Amino acid sequence: MARILCVDDEPHVVTLKCAILEAAGHTVTASTSARDAMEKLQNNTYDAVVTDWRLGDANGRAVVQAAKTIQPCLWSSSQDM
Numbered sequence: 001m002a003r004i005l006c007v008d009d010e011p012h013v014v015t016l017k018c019a020i021l022e023a024a025g026h027t028v029t030a031s032t033s034a035r036d037a038m039e040k041l042q043n044n045t046y047d048a049v050v051t052d053w054r055l056g057d058a059n060g061r062a063v064v065q066a067a068k069t070i071q072p073c074l075w076s077s078s079q080d081m
Contacts, residue, residue, distance in 0.1 A: 001025040002047035007037040007063055009056040017050060034058035038066040046070055 008014035031037040053060035
């Protein structure tokens with residue numbers, strides 16, 4: 001299955017998302033900040049990225065731009081956009 005980077009600044013949310021993806025058979029790496037996610041993107045290979053749009057230290061756009069060579073790159077938000 002796929003190697004997925006999962007990014008959310010709320011630890012309980014990223015834990016839940018990771019558990020769902022892992023239950024589907026994927027290998028998932030969790031990240032709780034945009035800075036950490038971008039570092040992981042530079043040092044590792046992923047097949048997909050799932051990121052929150054509103055992160056504490058940046059926004060999901062920065063993560064999506066850092067992951068621009070990775071398809072698919074999905075984002076989510078509980079806020080109106």
